[in-house]
Amino acid sequence: PTLFPTELPSAKPKSSQTPIATRKNKIDRPKETTLSQFVQAQVDENDGVPNIVGGDIVLKVTPVNQLVQAQVDENGGVLKIVGGDVVFPTNRYPYMTRAFGCGASLVAPNVLLCAAHCKGFITKVEIGRYDLKNNTETYETFSIAEEVPHPDYNRMTIDYDYMMLRLDRSSTYKPVELDNGEGEISLLQDGSNAIVMGWGTTSSGGSTSRFLREVELDVYSHEKCKAAYPNEQITNRMVCAGRSEKDSCQGDSGGPIIDKVTGKQIGIVSWGYGCASPNYPGVYAKVLDQIG
Secondary structure: OOOOOOOOOOOOOOOOOOOHHHOOOOOOOOOOOOHHHHOOOEEOOOOOOEEOOOOOEEEOOOOOOHHHHHHHHHHOOEOOOEOOEEOOOOOOOOOEEEOOOOEEEEEEOOEEEEOHHHOOOOOEEEEOOOEOOOOOOOOEEEEEEEEEEOOOOEOOOOEOOOEEEEEOOOOOOOOOOEOOOOOOOOOOOOOOEEEEEEOOEOOOOOOEOOEOEEEEEEEOOHHHHHHHOOOOOOOOOEEEEEEOOEEOOOOOOOOEEEEOOOOOEEEEEEEEEOOOOOOOOEEEEEOOOOOO
16 A cells, blocks of 8 residues: 555644534544554565554644634643653653644654644654753654544544654654553553653643653543543543543643553543543543554
């Protein structure tokens, strides 16, 4: 198959959401496409690098221009790490990527995994950052050669919130391992410990962080996740995680949430009601079942 389609899907960047009370699901749902069909590792003929084949609802993306700001203001804000700590040692998460308004994770030497609702916001990324005000840090800067949101991404329900970004060259940093369901114990069982990280705001509508921060959360069962959001469509592509006064927040969209024990990425920061709002966990795009 072609490494990247000549014409990208026509989905537009995430804009305002229909009010919760009037939101409806589409009657004719799009044909489901697993991420394994959408994103298949291939070996590049030139360099041998694997490439990729084709409350208020709050998206966790920081505005990067006036257009995005207008969209965000209309939504009531976007999501940073709340109730967490600065990462130590500073190189603990070598795959963590700064995407200037979003986060992302390195999943292959020249490929990032991000959220589809970040489409159109990202023109360059940095890998290896920790202190954003320390220009003496050793890190890599890349341009985005191509962005491919999942073809079934639904901006109304925020379903299939996956996007792959191809870098203009390969990174030397180590990619994250994705949850593929292998192992005796599911990484998504209720109560499992997970960690989410980013440079987003430390409170809803607050200031973004200078340092990379992390926070530990508890994974919710699918049933508990649906119970927390009875007015929303919690699909099989979503997983909830939260803990009292702890959450991802504005500016963390697209970044990884990982299993604390194995370090495998289990999801992508996607959406939620505010940040660390009581009884409302963060909602993440689930990696499992989309890469098998």
